[in-house]
Amino acid sequence: MSGARGNGFNRRQFLIGAGGMAAMAVAGCGSNTGRSPDSGSSGSKPALSQWYHQYGEAGTQQAVERYAKEYADATVTVQWSPGDYDKKAASALLTDGGPDVFEYGNGPSIDMVKGGQVVDLTDLLGDAKSDFTPSLIARMTYQGKLYAIPQVTDMQLLVYRKSLLSAAGIQPPTTVDELLAAAKKLTTDKVKGLFVGNDGGVGILGGPALWSAGLDYLKEDNTFGFDDPAAVESLRKLRELFTSKALLLGAPTDWSDPSAFTQGLTAMQFTGLWTLPQIQKAFPDDFGVLPWPKLNSSTGAPSVPVGAYGSAVNAKSKNVDAAKKFIKWLWVDQADKQLDWAQSFGFHIPARKSLAEKAEKLKSGPAADAVKFVNENGHAQTPLLWTPKSGTAYSDALNRIIKNGTDPAGEIKAVKAIVEAELQRVAG
C-alpha cells in the first residue's frame, strides 16, 4: 500500500527520520534530477526522468531500469528513491528540477490535481480502460479526468495459523465479535491472539472499521460518510480489542512485516499481501487468509483495503507529450512487462483483470482467496477527496478512542467538522 511493501519497509522506516529531511534538502536544492543533460543527448530523442520509491524486493530496481532502456523513443533515466518518497516527490513537483514521470501512492493527491501539478492522462487508456480494476481507476480520476495509470494492485488482509485455530477449536471468524472471541481464546502466555500494528490498529483499521459497518469515509455524493451509530459501535469494538489483552502491542516490527506472525508472537495478523511469500516459507500450508470481518451478522460486509501506485506526468515537464507516450507504452501497451513487474519479484496483483487471470501464482491457495477479496470486498484505501488534514483528524480521533477510551460519538462529530471544512476547501 502507500509506501509499504515487503522487506524494504523496514529499511525505509529506518531512513524516514534522517532520510526524510535529507530528501527534502536534496529535492529542494539538488541539481541532480536524474535527467540527463538535454544538450548532447543522443540525436533528437527527448530525455525523460522517471521516479520510483524504493521497492523492497531484490531485482525491482534492475527491472524498471531494463524497462526504461527498452523504450526506443526517449532516453529514460530512472531515479530510485530510498527514504520518504512521498514527501520528496511532492516537494520536487514545486521546483523545476522535478521528474517528468513519477509514481505516487493511489495516484496524485487532490491538491496536486487542483494545483495543476499533474497532467490529464484520460486519452492514454483507450480500449484498455475496462480492463483495469475499476476501483483503482475511480480512485485516480477527478471530475472525469484520469491523472495516473495504476501500476500494480496491493491489498491488506487478515492472516491466521490454521493449526492454532483448530487446536483451540475455533472456526475462522466471520464477524468482529467472533474475531474478538477468537483472539482471546488464542492468547496464551507466549502467544497473543491478534496483531494489528503496534498502535492498536490506528494506522490500518480506520478504513476496515467503517466498511465492516457498511459505511465509508465519504458517501457517494462526497459528503461525510460515517456520522452513524454503526460507526460508533464499530469503533468501540476496536477499543474493546485494545483492552482485551489479546492484542500484540510493542512488537519489534510493525503490521507491514510478517516477522511477528512468522516468529510465533501472534496467531493472527492484519498485514499486506506482500508478506505471503515469507509466511508460506515459514508455515507451508499452515495459514489461511480472511478479509476484515463484518461488524455483526446483521450489519455490514467483510472488507479489504486496496491500493496501487499510479504513474503520473509532472505538468512542469519539458516533454509532456513524450512522457505521456512513455507511460502509455509501459503501463498500457507492454502487458508482459506489467505481468513481470507484478509477479517476478514480490507478490502483487496486476492492475488489469486480463493479466490477473494469467498470473500463475494467483491461481491457488491463499493467494487465490486474496484475489477474490479484492474483487468482492475491495475498497480504495481512502477516497481522493480525503485530504491529509482529514486523515490526521481521523487518526487523532482513532488514537483517542482506541487508546484512551473516549466516546466515539463525540470524536466522530469533531472529525466531521474538519472533514466538511476540507471538502469545502477542495470544492471551492
Place this chain on the structure above:
Amino acid sequence: MSTVTTRLRGRHDRNLWFLIFVGPFVLGLVVFVYIPILWSIWLSFFDAHNTVTPANFVGLGNYVDMLADSAFRSSLITFVVFALFIVPTTFVASLGLALLVNRARFAKTFFRSVFFLPTACSYVVASLIWKLSIFSGVRFGLMNTVLGWFGIEPIAWLSVTQPPWYWLVIVTARMWLQAGFYMILFLAGLQRIAPSLYEAAAIDGATGWKVLRFLTLPQLRATSTAVLLLLLINAFQAFDEFYNLLSSSGQYPPYARPPLVYLYYAALGQGQDFGHGSAGAVILTLLIALVALGQGRFLGLGRRED
C-alpha cells in the same frame, strides 16, 4: 592600483581576508537560512497549498486558523509542560555529573568521555535502540524481562496511554543523549573557578553544601544561564526522538506531539500546506524567542559579569 581599492582592501589586506574567510559562510547563511526564513514568513500570509509561489493573499488568516486549531494549541501546551519538566531535570542531572566527575580522584578523563559519548550518538539510532530493545513491548524486551523477574506482566511501553509510559521512554532517551553534553559545559565552567576561592572558603570554615550554594553555583552563573537557554530551545525543537519513537504507518498519535512534528505533517507531508505550516513555524519561533528573552532578562544573560 588606485587608492580606492587600496583603501577598500584595508591595512595588510585585512578587509580582503575578512571577506575571503567570512564571505562564504555569510553567503551560505543568507541562502540557506535567512532567505528561507523570510520566504517562510512571506508564505505564512498566503494560501499556499502545493506551491511556494502562491498568489492568493489571505492576510492573517493562516495565523487565526493555527491559533484556533486545537491540535496545534495542544501540541504547544504539551511542550510547555514537557519543557518545564525536562529542562530542570537535565540541568540537575548534568550539573550533578559534572560535580562528581570534577571531584573524581582517578580516571577523570575516562569518566568524562564515558558520559560525553552518548552525545555523539544519533537521536535516530538511540530512539531505535530504546524502541526496539530496551522498551520493546514484548515479553523479551529488556525492561519487560526485568519486570518479569518480579512477576510483573509485560508492558507495551509505547502503545498504551494509560498510564502514559511513553513519556518514560522519551525522557530517558533524551536524558541519556543530552546530559553528557551539558556536563561538559558545566565542567568547563567548574574548571574556570579559581582554586584560591575554595581555599579561602575552606579557611572561612565553609564545607559541603555551603561551598556549593555560596561559591560554586554563583561562579557558574554564566554557564548555567547558557545551559538553561540551550535546554529550553532544544526542548521546543524536539523532533527526532519523538518522530522515531512514536510515529507509525504514516500517522503520529495526538499525544506527545511536538509542535515541529505537527507542522511537519501539516506542511511537508502529503498535505503540502505551506501557508499554515509557515504560520505555525512563525508562532513557534515567536514563542521560543519570547521565552528566551524572558529567561535572559530574569537570569541576566549577557549582563556584564563582575
